[in-house]
Amino acid sequence: MFGYNGKILDIDLTREKVEEVRVEEDVLKRFIGGRGLAVKILWDRLGNRWEEIDPLGLENIFLALAGPLTGYYPGARICISGKSPQSNGIVGSTVGGEFALELRCAGWDGVIVTGKASSPVYIFIKDEKVEIRDAGHVWGLDGKKTVLKINKEVRGELSRLWPTVGLWREPGLIYIGPAGENKVRIAAVMSKWTHAAGYGGYGAVMGSKNLKAIAVKGTKPLPPVADKSRVLELMDKVAKLSYANDEWRRWGTGYGGYSYGADTSSEPIRNWQEEWHDNVDYGVDKFERRIWVKRYWADYGCPTSCLKIAVVKSGPFKGAITDNPDYELQAYLGANLGVFKPEENAYISSAIDDLGLCGIQCGNILGFAGELYQRGILSRNDLNGLELNWGDSKAFTKLAEEIARRNGIGNILAEGTYRAALTIGKIKNVNLLSYAIQSKGIAVGAHGVRSGLDYPQQVSYACSVQGGDHTSIAGLPIDGPLWNTELSMIAADSGVVCAFNVWSLKILFEFINSVTGWSISRDQWYNEIALRILQIQRATLLLGGPDIYWNPLVDDDNPERFYEPLPSGPCRGKSLNRENVRKTVREYYEAVGWDEYGIPKSEILRRLNLEDVDKALDKVRRRIRGI
Amino acid sequence: MLHMSGGIWIARDYLKCSGCRRCEIACSLHHEGEIWPESSRIRIFMLIPGLEVIHLCTQCPEYPCVKSCPSSALSIDEKTGAVIVDRGKCSGCGVCIKSCPGEIPHLHPGEGYVVICDLCGGDPQCVRICREGGWNALWITRKEFFKNTFKLYARKPEEMTMDLLFNLYGDMVEV
Numbered sequence: 001m002f003g004y005n006g007k008i009l010d011i012d013l014t015r016e017k018v019e020e021v022r023v024e025e026d027v028l029k030r031f032i033g034g035r036g037l038a039v040k041i042l043w044d045r046l047g048n049r050w051e052e053i054d055p056l057g058l059e060n061i062f063l064a065l066a067g068p069l070t071g072y073y074p075g076a077r078i079c080i081s082g083k084s085p086q087s088n089g090i091v092g093s094t095v096g097g098e099f100a101l102e103l104r105c106a107g108w109d110g111v112i113v114t115g116k117a118s119s120p121v122y123i124f125i126k127d128e129k130v131e132i133r134d135a136g137h138v139w140g141l142d143g144k145k146t147v148l149k150i151n152k153e154v155r156g157e158l159s160r161l162w163p164t165v166g167l168w169r170e171p172g173l174i175y176i177g178p179a180g181e182n183k184v185r186i187a188a189v190m191s192k193w194t195h196a197a198g199y200g201g202y203g204a205v206m207g208s209k210n211l212k213a214i215a216v217k218g219t220k221p222l223p224p225v226a227d228k229s230r231v232l233e234l235m236d237k238v239a240k241l242s243y244a245n246d247e248w249r250r251w252g253t254g255y256g257g258y259s260y261g262a263d264t265s266s267e268p269i270r271n272w273q274e275e276w277h278d279n280v281d282y283g284v285d286k287f288e289r290r291i292w293v294k295r296y297w298a299d300y301g302c303p304t305s306c307l308k309i310a311v312v313k314s315g316p317f318k319g320a321i322t323d324n325p326d327y328e329l330q331a332y333l334g335a336n337l338g339v340f341k342p343e344e345n346a347y348i349s350s351a352i353d354d355l356g357l358c359g360i361q362c363g364n365i366l367g368f369a370g371e372l373y374q375r376g377i378l379s380r381n382d383l384n385g386l387e388l389n390w391g392d393s394k395a396f397t398k399l400a401e402e403i404a405r406r407n408g409i410g411n412i413l414a415e416g417t418y419r420a421a422l423t424i425g426k427i428k429n430v431n432l433l434s435y436a437i438q439s440k441g442i443a444v445g446a447h448g449v450r451s452g453l454d455y456p457q458q459v460s461y462a463c464s465v466q467g468g469d470h471t472s473i474a475g476l477p478i479d480g481p482l483w484n485t486e487l488s489m490i491a492a493d494s495g496v497v498c499a500f501n502v503w504s505l506k507i508l509f510e511f512i513n514s515v516t517g518w519s520i521s522r523d524q525w526y527n528e529i530a531l532r533i534l535q536i537q538r539a540t541l542l543l544g545g546p547d548i549y550w551n552p553l554v555d556d557d558n559p560e561r562f563y564e565p566l567p568s569g570p571c572r573g574k575s576l577n578r579e580n581v582r583k584t585v586r587e588y589y590e591a592v593g594w595d596e597y598g599i600p601k602s603e604i605l606r607r608l609n610l611e612d613v614d615k616a617l618d619k620v621r622r623r624i625r626g627i
Numbered sequence: 628m629l630h631m632s633g634g635i636w637i638a639r640d641y642l643k644c645s646g647c648r649r650c651e652i653a654c655s656l657h658h659e660g661e662i663w664p665e666s667s668r669i670r671i672f673m674l675i676p677g678l679e680v681i682h683l684c685t686q687c688p689e690y691p692c693v694k695s696c697p698s699s700a701l702s703i704d705e706k707t708g709a710v711i712v713d714r715g716k717c718s719g720c721g722v723c724i725k726s727c728p729g730e731i732p733h734l735h736p737g738e739g740y741v742v743i744c745d746l747c748g749g750d751p752q753c754v755r756i757c758r759e760g761g762w763n764a765l766w767i768t769r770k771e772f773f774k775n776t777f778k779l780y781a782r783k784p785e786e787m788t789m790d791l792l793f794n795l796y797g798d799m800v801e802v
Contacts, residue, residue: 105663151674155674164724165733167733194676218665220659221662221666222661243761279724294795298645300647301652303760313797313799318799321796591628
């Protein structure tokens with residue numbers, strides 16, 4: 001077997017038992033790694049009683065999986081998964097950094113964590129050595145302090161155990177902030193202060209297991225590949241493409257805060273009440289001159305280095321340290337809150353990083369709260385005394401803290417936009433779902449679809465098995481480009497590689513084959529492998545539970561707001577057409593083998609050898625179709 | 628291949644280092660034929676996120692590591708000035724590591740002999756890939772009369788991290 005270590009760590013925190021799981025090659029061939037393998041493991045272990053599993057309960061499983069390409073393909077990422085406390089399905093959420101590389105060099109392809117520790121712990125891995133360590137002294141600490149403390153402690157431990165080999169470097173580290181500890185459903189799994197696996201809410205899953213962090217140091221080489229000279233050539237090819245397409249190198253996605261407003265009218269502004277702005281003070285050149293102190297910041301092996309380090313060194317927002325911010329956070333922790341100043345945007349982002357919240361989900365819910373305040377539905381009294389005026393970055397940051405600590409209204413908002421809309425709606429006796437800009441419990445990424453000028457299309461979020469995730473969008477044809485179809489993105493998420501370095505799907509598939517020695521064809525990918533992964537994800541999403549169940553006839557749709565005409569800018573008046581959307585949803589169902597109720601058909605499931613999934617879906621068929 | 632009188636030196640710009648570690652990939656591919664981060668002669672430390680510390684041999688004029696070796700396993704390459712490790716003679720005792728003001732040498736994680744930058748015989752692969760990427764955090768410079776100045780770059784990662792901290796984050800981060 002090439003490209004894999006062939007083993008995964010299986011750690012039971014309840015029994016404090018560490019085991020090694022070997023994964024057979026035929027399983028890997030069908031599920032690859034990362035998101036695909038997570039789906040397989042979750043279905044095998046929890047599939048028969050999926051609806052009963054509480055994502056924040058004892059039985060959920062936390063997964064951090066690399067893939068065969070991780071470390072070879074430029075730009076390493078780890079894929080985080082489990083039953084999502086946001087969608088109740090499965091989300092594959094990837095985050096960059098050195099964690100995945102260290103894990104692979106320690107001889108593992110991933111980590112599975114089950115059960116719950118009796119008190120806060122972190123897991124320390126050094127090659128074969130695995131230790132569950134007390135985390136009492138780091139529990140409650142913000143992201144910055146957590147990283148510094150654990151880095152120091154692990155290096156100290158490595159030096160104590162292996163004192164003569166020279167200086168030890170810091171470990172690869174994933175961790176949670178206070179939000180994850182408090183099981184906030186919009187908590188992220190964090191890395192390197194500013195990186196987040198945000199979609200899915202897996203920070204809360206770590207918190208529910210009393211797991212503060214996983215630190216890993218690997219001292220071995222990456223596992224051997226099948227065709228080394230070809231892999232090295234492909235690595236070089238990808239790097240050269242990244243150098244040639246240099247807008248992400250130059251700006252990261254930091255051009256977006258201005259561009260997606262001014263150029264494409266697709267930026268969330270004040271909870272998506274508008275999507276156009278021409279605020280030149282929010283231009284990437286301003287960010288660059290005012291707050292970027294380092295223009296190229298990369299994760300392992302990455303030729304793109306889309307991250308830029310931003311520091312606010314003076315003025316009332318002094319002390320903020322974050323990356324760019326990238327476009328998603330420029331939009332959600334800026335424009336969506338009526339904030340259009342680089343240093344204020346960095347200030348909110350830095351705070352959200354420290355709290356360990358997902359910047360997208362949190363900015364979405366802060367905007368939701370902002371609109372309820374604007375409309376007089378939530379008062380200052382409701383909001384723990386905060387006056388949530390658009391543009392007041394300190395007030396919004398304070399509310400984010402209340403969410404992370406589950407104080408007052410924060411305790412309701414901590415449940416995420418969808419659940420909070422239901423709860424507050426009940427209290428206020430009004431339907432608030434029309435202000436919730438989400439899909440199946442997951443906030444919609446900061447790329448609007450009304451103008452038709454940005455990359456997502458009218459069913460991108462409506463039909464995605466990862467809800468509002470802007471990196472895994474549904475589209476037709478289903479074997480289309482990476483940024484238009486989930487089946488293609490599943491390749492990057494299972495690889496596991498950074499989608500920002502995927503310039504050609506052809507190269508990506510050749511990479512998979514050169515690393516593993518297999519000969520997966522394009523046809524096999526779209527008609528079998530990726531389609532199988534998608535069907536299981538869809539099945540778990542429809543099985544849902546235990547608190548919320550989705551009905552595709554209602555929930556495979558865009559947020560209500562996207563049917564309102566855009567009120568401003570060159571695309572003024574544009575909106576989605578309901579009938580058109582419904583028609584495309586049905587076309588999409590047909591293309592991926594789902595019936596008119598959005599449920600995977602028995603025939604396709606049987607063709608993909610998913611008889612057990614088909615059987616489990618009988619429950620969904622009864623609930624939705626009444627048969 | 629660069630031939631310069633008095634040898635060559637790898638200059639380094641910490642603030643330009645992206646932390647991509649493609650230099651480590653190039654180094655371990657050149658020396659080991661594999662991607663093996665902890666065997667790399669050049670290592671990037673990131674004790675604090677964003678503060679990348681480039682850690683590799685500076686070829687101090689006094690060569691304390693060579694002098695300290697009890698097994699005569701270290702020698703100096705006449706052409707480049709690099710420290711050359713004789714794997715057969717090295718016992719992995721670690722004395723050279725302690726003698727280095729930056730504790731830069733480290734033991735090969737697989738075979739236990741000490742690894743020190745050999746300047747790839749005059750064409751350092753880390754420099755090549757860093758230049759190719761356009762970061763220019765590493766480049767080749769002449770040694771000339773700056774020998775003692777170059778040696779200053781042999782410092783421990785903790786100290787260099789604190790310097791970079793002062794530069795980039797100031798007192799905004801408590802350590």
